Amino acid sequence: MSLRDAGPPIALVVIFAVFAALSPGFRTIANVQNIFDAAAVLAVVTCGITFVLMMGSIDLSTPGIMGASAITVALLVANNRNDNDLGLVGIGIAVLLAAALGCLSGLALVVLKVPSFMTTLGVSAVGLGVATLMFGGVQPNVTDAMLESWAVDRFLGLAYLTWIAFACVLVGWLVQRYSRLGRYAYAIGGAEEVLALSGVKVKPYKVAVFTMAGAFYGLGGVMVTSQLSAGLVQAGRGYDFAAITAAVVGGTLLIGGRGGILHSAVGVLLVTVLSNGLVQVGVSPYWQGGVQGLIVVVAVAAAVIPQRRRNQVTK
C-alpha cells in the first residue's frame, strides 16, 4: 500500500481514537463487536458497488434489488405466508434473481447505450415493483431457523452475518486482484478507449460487473431479512447512497480507475464507526445528521490530499 492510499485508514484510526477517548462505552469489546455486526450488510453491498464505481459507472439500483431479494427469500424459506421451506436453495434463488436484475442494468447500459445512472434507477424501480407485487399487502415473516440464526448466533464473538461479510470482502478482493474481470474493471475505468483499441471486447465485462454487483446486493437483501426476521420492500432503503459514500470515503473515485475492495471496506468501517460513535458520545439526534455529513466531507478531503494533482479539474 502506497502513501497515496494511506489517507482513509489514518482517518479511521483517528476517528476511532477520538471516540474511544470521549466515551468509555465506545471502547468496550461489546461495542467493537457491535460495530462489526452493524457494518456487515453495508460491507457486502459496498463490495458490489465498488466494482461498478471502479469502471467509472454508477449504480443506484441497490434499493430495488435488495427489496426484491428480501421479499423473494422471505417467501421461499419457511415463513408465515406459504408452505415453502427451501432453506439454502431459497437464498440461492433470491441471489440469482438479484443477479438477473443487475444483469438487466448492464445490458441496458451496453445494448441500449443508456447511461448507468438512468438504467440503474430504472432497474431499482423494477425491483421495487416486483417486490411490491410479491408483498401483496401482508408482511412475510421468516420462521426459518437457519436464516434467523445467522443474525443471532455468534462465532468468536461476531454474528454469522459478519463472517459472511468478511467472506464477501475476501471474495471481492480475490476477484479484483486475480481475475480478468477485476483487472478489466479497473482498466475500463482508467481508459476504456485504450482497452477497446487494444482489441478487448469491454461490453461483456461491463454486463458481468453489473451482474456480480446485483448478486452482492441480493445477498445484502437476504442479510437484512435475516436481521429483521421479515421480508421488507424497503429492505434496501438508503443503502444506495450509504454504499457510494462508504466507497468514496474509502478512496474509490467516482470517475473510476482507482480504489478497490479493501479501500471500500475501510470506508464502510469509517461510516459505521461514525454513526455508532456519535450515539455513544451522546450527540443530540438533532445534530447527528449534520455532524456526520461534515465529518464525512472532512474525511474525504483529508483522504484525497495525497492524491491531489496540480491542474486537476474537480466536477
Place this chain on the structure above:
Amino acid sequence: MKFTSRPAAALIGVAIAATTLSACTEEAVGSDDTAAAGGGDASTCEPADVTLVGQVRNESNPYEASWLDGGDAFAEQVGLTQERLTYDGDSTRQQEQISQLFAGDTSCLVMNILPNGDSDTPPIVEGAQDAGAYLVTQWNKPADLAVTDYDSWLSHITYNGVESGKQIGDALAEAIGGSGGIVALQGILDTGAAKDRFAGLEESLSANSDVELLDDQTANFSRAEALEVTKTLLTKHGDDIKGIWAANDDMALGALEALKQAGRTDVAVVGIDAVPDALTAIEDGEMTATVSSDGPWQGGIGLAIGYCVATGELAVEDIADEDRAWYAEQFLIEKDNVGDFVSPETDESDFACDNVFSRSQGPIS
C-alpha cells in the same frame, strides 16, 4: 370568480370541456350505468352517479392497504366500487393523478385523500374547489389552511400525536413497574408526527417522575435503522434499559429484533400504528402496547362524509365548524384487548350520515 393563475384557468377549462364532453358521449365512467349528470345542478347526485376515489401512498404498507380495504367496504355498503389510487410517496405523482381525476367528470366525485405532506394539501384543495368535487383529507395539512374557507373541502381528519405518545408512554411506565430507565426511538425529526409523539412522551415522563429517559435517538421510522440504533443503545446503557419507547411500530419491531439478538427478554417495548406484526407481538407478549388509528375506518369515513354530502343527505352548511377539522379517536391496544384489533373490520353504522362525526375528539387546536 377570479383566476389566480394560468394553470388554474387551464385546468378549469379542461375540466369544463371534459364535463361537457362526457355529458354527450360517455355512458359509463365508473361503475354507474346512467349518463353522467353534467355541470347543471351540482347540489345533489343520484347515489349511482357518485364516483368514489381513495388515494394513499402505497399498498405495500399494511396500514395503507387496510385503509383502501375499508374504502372498498364502504363502497360495497352503498352499492358502488372504490377507485384505488397509490402514488408511491411521490408528491408529483399524487398531483398528476389528482389532475387527471379533475380532468374527468367531477360533479359527483368523492375523494378520500392522504396527502403526501403538508405542502401537498393546498393544490389538492384548490383543485377540488374549482372542480366542485367532494374532498376529505387526512393526516397532513398546513396549520394555517382553514377548511371552513372552502365548500368542496368537507373535512380534515387527523390524530392527536401528543395523546398517542403519552398513552404508550404511560403504558410503558406501568409495564416497568413505574420506575427505571427507558430509551426513546424518534421518527423523522422534522415531521409533525415525530414531534407531537415525542412531546407526548415528555408529558408522560413528567407524570411518572421515577421513569428516567436515558437517551433519545432517531431511527427515521425505519425498522432496519431501529435495529442498529437499539443495538448501539443496548451496548451503551446495558441493563439500565428497562423499556423502549418507539414513535411507530416499525421501529418497535426493529428494537424487538435487537433485543432478541442481544438475548434480552426483560425489556418492555411500545409503539404506535397497530401494524399486524406489532399486534402479533403483543399477542405473544413480546411487545407491551401500541395505538391504533383504525385504518379501515379512515378509508371508509372520508368516502362516507363525501357521499352523504354529494347525495344531499348532509349539507356542507350544516357541518359544524368543529367537525371540519378534527382529531379522531385512537385506541390503546394492550394484551387484554388485542384480540379485537387483529382482524379489524368496519362497522356499517359508523358510516351512517348522522354518525360520521361520532369519533371526534374535538377540533384541531
